[in-house]
Amino acid sequence: MLKGHGDDICDYSGVRLNFSSNISWQADASPLLDYLKGRMETLRSYPEPDAGSLERAWAESLGLPEGSVCATSGATQAIYLIAQAFEGRRSTILSPTFSEYGDACRMFRHDVGLAWSVDGLEVSGGGLCWICNPNNPTGLVWNVDAVEELVDSNPGCIFVIDHSYAPYTDRRLMTAAEACSRPNVLMLHSMTKRYGVPGLRLGGITGRPALVSEIRRFMFPWSVNALAIEAGKFLISHGNLFGMDVQSILAERQRVSESLSAVGGMELWPSDTNMLLACLRNGKSAALKDFLVRRHGILIRDASNFEGLDDRFFRIAVQRPEEDDLLVEAIREWIYNC
Amino acid sequence: MLKGHGDDICDYSGVRLNFSSNISWQADASPLLDYLKGRMETLRSYPEPDAGSLERAWAESLGLPEGSVCATSGATQAIYLIAQAFEGRRSTILSPTFSEYGDACRMFRHDVGLAWSVDGLEVSGGGLCWICNPNNPTGLVWNVDAVEELVDSNPGCIFVIDHSYAPYTDRRLMTAAEACSRPNVLMLHSMTKRYGVPGLRLGGITGRPALVSEIRRFMFPWSVNALAIEAGKFLISHGNLFGMDVQSILAERQRVSESLSAVGGMELWPSDTNMLLACLRNGKSAALKDFLVRRHGILIRDASNFEGLDDRFFRIAVQRPEEDDLLVEAIREWIYNC
Numbered sequence: 001m002l003k004g005h006g007d008d009i010c011d012y013s014g015v016r017l018n019f020s021s022n023i024s025w026q027a028d029a030s031p032l033l034d035y036l037k038g039r040m041e042t043l044r045s046y047p048e049p050d051a052g053s054l055e056r057a058w059a060e061s062l063g064l065p066e067g068s069v070c071a072t073s074g075a076t077q078a079i080y081l082i083a084q085a086f087e088g089r090r091s092t093i094l095s096p097t098f099s100e101y102g103d104a105c106r107m108f109r110h111d112v113g114l115a116w117s118v119d120g121l122e123v124s125g126g127g128l129c130w131i132c133n134p135n136n137p138t139g140l141v142w143n144v145d146a147v148e149e150l151v152d153s154n155p156g157c158i159f160v161i162d163h164s165y166a167p168y169t170d171r172r173l174m175t176a177a178e179a180c181s182r183p184n185v186l187m188l189h190s191m192t193k194r195y196g197v198p199g200l201r202l203g204g205i206t207g208r209p210a211l212v213s214e215i216r217r218f219m220f221p222w223s224v225n226a227l228a229i230e231a232g233k234f235l236i237s238h239g240n241l242f243g244m245d246v247q248s249i250l251a252e253r254q255r256v257s258e259s260l261s262a263v264g265g266m267e268l269w270p271s272d273t274n275m276l277l278a279c280l281r282n283g284k285s286a287a288l289k290d291f292l293v294r295r296h297g298i299l300i301r302d303a304s305n306f307e308g309l310d311d312r313f314f315r316i317a318v319q320r321p322e323e324d325d326l327l328v329e330a331i332r333e334w335i336y337n338c
Numbered sequence: 339m340l341k342g343h344g345d346d347i348c349d350y351s352g353v354r355l356n357f358s359s360n361i362s363w364q365a366d367a368s369p370l371l372d373y374l375k376g377r378m379e380t381l382r383s384y385p386e387p388d389a390g391s392l393e394r395a396w397a398e399s400l401g402l403p404e405g406s407v408c409a410t411s412g413a414t415q416a417i418y419l420i421a422q423a424f425e426g427r428r429s430t431i432l433s434p435t436f437s438e439y440g441d442a443c444r445m446f447r448h449d450v451g452l453a454w455s456v457d458g459l460e461v462s463g464g465g466l467c468w469i470c471n472p473n474n475p476t477g478l479v480w481n482v483d484a485v486e487e488l489v490d491s492n493p494g495c496i497f498v499i500d501h502s503y504a505p506y507t508d509r510r511l512m513t514a515a516e517a518c519s520r521p522n523v524l525m526l527h528s529m530t531k532r533y534g535v536p537g538l539r540l541g542g543i544t545g546r547p548a549l550v551s552e553i554r555r556f557m558f559p560w561s562v563n564a565l566a567i568e569a570g571k572f573l574i575s576h577g578n579l580f581g582m583d584v585q586s587i588l589a590e591r592q593r594v595s596e597s598l599s600a601v602g603g604m605e606l607w608p609s610d611t612n613m614l615l616a617c618l619r620n621g622k623s624a625a626l627k628d629f630l631v632r633r634h635g636i637l638i639r640d641a642s643n644f645e646g647l648d649d650r651f652f653r654i655a656v657q658r659p660e661e662d663d664l665l666v667e668a669i670r671e672w673i674y675n676c
Contacts, residue, residue, distance in 0.1 A: 003388070005384070018383075029381065036378060037378060040371045043535045044534055045347055046359060073560075076560055196382055200565075216340070225563055226539075227537065227538075
């Protein structure tokens with residue numbers, strides 16, 4: 001899907017506050033950007049065709065064997081590569097969720113079915129099951145015990161577990177090592193959400209080397225740009241420079257959720273992360289989005305195009321308290337006046 | 339192909355002189371790198387999912403209608419997208435040439451056939467024909483009249499004409515506008531070769547909007563990273579900052595060709611660009627490459643893995659005269675002593 005994602009800030013002028021992508025202000029890329037300014041010379045040479053040195057460092061940092069990481073141009077390329085490698089399979093997608101799973105599966109002629117909970121979920125032997133955990137756009141974490149039981153009782157199904165939002169929850173999740181110990185899990189990772197660099201395009205797949213190598217066959221060379229490789233190596237060895245206080249982010253999300261509940265006019269979905277999904281009782285999210293960006297320079301995510309949702313849904317990622325207060329007030333203005 | 343390309347400088351330490359990628363020292367990225375250092379903040383937001391603003395500016399700069407450019411993560415992504423969009427077709431590849439055409443076609447189950455000249459070339463209706471012009475690794479330009487006659491007399495065949503090396507020749511080529519005026523041409527472009535930024539990953543496809551839109555359907559979102567989009571826009575409006583004297587490059591290539599001929603022990607293929615393909619009379623290019631990098635810190639391209647060539651071939655791109663002289667002397671040393 002080339003249109004309709006969040007962080008469509010490029011389509012608007014005058015945006016002061018951006019709640020539309022799932023990235024916290026605490027994911028501050030500054031130390032990384034400073035470092036990369038000194039590494040611009042790497043753009044003068046071809047990157048490694050397969051980003052191999054980054055993959056080895058990444059595997060080592062996660063305590064995984066060599067061959068268990070495939071670095072990609074953002075988690076999105078990873079999604080398309082997996083769909084391609086298992087072309088034509090049956091894919092079950094836990095929904096509502098990130099639209100690219102379905103788009104990628106349909107591009108590669110999967111037989112796509114949607115499911116709505118891990119509880120009682122039935123998957124196909126020989127098929128795939130896509131689980132975004134924590135989930136986008138709800139922010140909910142699927143219970144790790146339920147996920148593990150599902151995975152282990154269906155060894156014939158490949159589970160694609162997208163951990164892009166893992167840095168934003170304190171709920172227990174399957175670790176990369178636990179995923180790698182299983183023959184049927186591919187885990188997706190994003191550098192963007194944790195370190196605030198969505199423009200860089202750096203993500204990856206971890207899993208058993210034999211399974212990951214099936215995916216790597218479909219990489220085109222030089223998929224990962226030279227600065228992304230540099231960035232990845234820096235983040236692996238200097239992650240401690242990037243402070244992020246998950247508890248404060250979660251407390252702020254709870255506060256915003258309560259403030260919006262007090263405003264009324266919408267239902268707030270429960271969340272375990274920094275994001276909030278809301279459903280308007282009256283009016284449409286497109287109208288709210290339009291009002292907020294034009295009147296207040298505030299960008300939210302119209303969530304109507306998530307499969308399973310409708311035109312009443314919007315999504316926000318909480319930011320600084322004073323910014324969130326402005327958002328809540330602006331939404332209140334729309335609810336009571338429009 | 340993830341291994342075996344040129345500019346494998348990442349696999350070697352101590353390389354002082356790099357003749358292995360087809361980029362001239364005159365393609366000096368310095369003005370661009372200086373500019374990009376001031377645009378690092380763009381990495382904090384998602385790029386446009388489709389790089390649309392760059393595509394529009396690029397089309398305008400080439401005098402092409404809107405919709406006639408598809409920006410890609412290097413010309414290599416363009417190759418794979420085209421192979422995917424025309425999955426399962428018959429593809430004729432003018433050889434020896436860049437291996438990715440064949441790799442991409444085989445990934446998407448094309449029926450691949452090789453051809454060795456545009457003269458008398460027969461192509462399939464409903465098929466594709468891949469022409470690298472100027473060609474890599476030979477540096478030869480296929481005669482534009484012959485190419486145009488081939489294209490126009492085979493309207494049922496899609497011609498993929500890779501212009502990545504166009505900045506390195508003074509021979510007449512089909513222009514992007516001439517390609518776009520035809521219903522059956524997709525032209526590939528690289529920002530890397532002209533501006534010396536292979537690490538950035540920026541290329542593109544031009545052609546009739548209806549034809550280009552068939553390719554764009556297979557792009558995954560955010561394929562082109564934020565700095566590459568910034569770079570593309572800068573290069574379109576500031577290309578004049580990047581002086582490159584093609585005549586001096588071609589004269590130097592001629593001088594080096596004569597010097598190597600005088601050394602003897604190899605056959606030099608004719609070239610219309612900065613690159614030279616050579617075939618050793620005795621010994622193997624892998625041994626020559628190994629000697630040059632270990633003894634002299636000089637990197638050349640072992641060209642043995644180009645389909646149609648064998649283990650006696652190597653390729654160089656000429657650089658500064660004093661550097662080229664060191665290369666010639668080092669090759670002479672190997673020829674007479676090994």
